[in-house]
Amino acid sequence: DYLTIPMTTAGQGVFEASLPEDDAWQQPGKLEYVYTVNDSGKAVTFPGKVSGSPQDWNHVTAGQYHTVLMPASSPVVIFDPAVDRAALITPQQ
Numbered sequence: 482d483y484l485t486i487p488m489t490t491a492g493q494g495v496f497e498a499s500l501p502e503d504d505a506w507q508q509p510g511k512l513e514y515v516y517t518v519n520d521s522g523k524a525v526t527f528p529g530k531v532s533g534s535p536q537d538w539n540h541v542t543a544g545q546y547h548t549v550l551m552p553a554s555s556p557v558v559i560f561d562p563a564v565d566r567a568a569l570i571t572p573q574q
Contacts, residue, residue: 483515483535509552513545 488496500506517526517534524534529543 485536488516506550507552509550509555512548512550514548515542515545 486498486500488498491497515526515528515535517524519534523532524537525532526534526540526542528546531541531543533540535542
């Protein structure tokens with residue numbers, strides 16, 4: 482099931498939404514989401530530009546976007562050698 486969270490305009494072509502402040506949204510973990518654009522009575526859901534809304538009984542998703550929820554006090558890891566080592570370019574001798 483999908484939870485509907487309204488978005489507001491934050492500038493030209495920029496939209497934003499705020500997550501609810503209840504405890505369920507304060508837990509760290511993976512967040513999977515889609516967004517639906519309603520225009521002139523027609524809904525289109527992304528990713529995939531699929532006609533309709535996830536609330537439609539016959540909606541078929543083309544996938545989901547993913548992000549990770551972290552507590553506000555969590556550090557932001559810019560470089561993790563265990564993960565990023567393969568992307569390093571080292572000087573050749």
